[in-house]
Ligand SMILES: [Zn+2]
């Protein structure tokens with residue numbers, strides 16, 4: 396028996412439509428959930444993604460790629476299979492992929508979060524029979540604070556550093572985290588600089604018509620003195636932070652869901668951690684699974700086996716995506732009626 400979606404060495408594949416979702420290798424046809432590097436890889440012949448993924452996809456995969464873009468909820472059919480993209484709330488343009496064929500509905504979540512970050516379209520649950528969910532933070536110990544709580548922590552830290560004449564260096568992923576910070580942090584009465592990798596993205600998104608607060612590009616010519624008391628946004632990569640050496644009095648803050656997760660490891664790369672993730676925490680994953688109404692859930696990325704085991708405890712059918720092809724047929728044979736309320 397072949398499934399509507401299969402797991403192959405090139406990634407998630409729909410044989411009926413001959414198209415892959417976030418393929419890990421070059422393929423003919425690829426639907427891309429979002430523009431992060433582990434989902435959007437170069438070299439495929441034709442791409443399809445949400446229109447807000449376009450600026451970053453062209454920047455990262457090549458300006459000339461063959462790319463068709465769609466709106467959320469706009470459906471298109473390939474060889475009888477109906478596809479549509481729905482907001483995943485993860486980063487700008489991120490989408491869940493709904494796949495329907497002969498009354499059977501599968502949804503591939505891509506990466507997602509349920510908290511509204513005030514920049515990308517908020518997550519929308521999509522009813523389906525089979526849900527393929529990411530489980531990056533699929534352990535019960537992962538529990539996020541409301542976004543505003545973390546933004547307030549960051550704001551207070553920045554203002555305190557400013558009052559002490561220190562430069563605040565705030566680090567996080569350039570795509571996703573930085574736009575989220577910029578949109579949600581208050582307007583400070585001191586300048587906000589950004590590393591060139593962040594500015595490049597920022598400019599592309601603004602050119603595409605997306606609204607983001609201004610940042611000042613960080614330049615070689617900036618001295619420790621000129622950055623005193625200011626906020627600088629940067630990426631965690633070491634190469635991006637050579638400029639840090641010129642600072643004398645500064646504090647490095649790091650924004651990630653992983654902050655505090657491994658208490659025993661000593662972090663020397665930052666002074667202050669802020670638990671801010673663009674993925675779902677444990678409760679959000681459970682809520683999302685429940686809202687799909689799916690009886691069959693495949694897990695991918697992160698704590699796949701742990702979360703799958705938990706779902707089975709909850710009475711659902713669940714396996715890790717990697718084991719999909721060894722799945723006994725009963726896993727998707729008896730699909731219940733979808734409750735479309
Ligand atoms: Zn991602």
Ligand SMILES: [Zn+2]
Nearest residue numbers: 431433434506
């Ligand atoms: Zn990812």
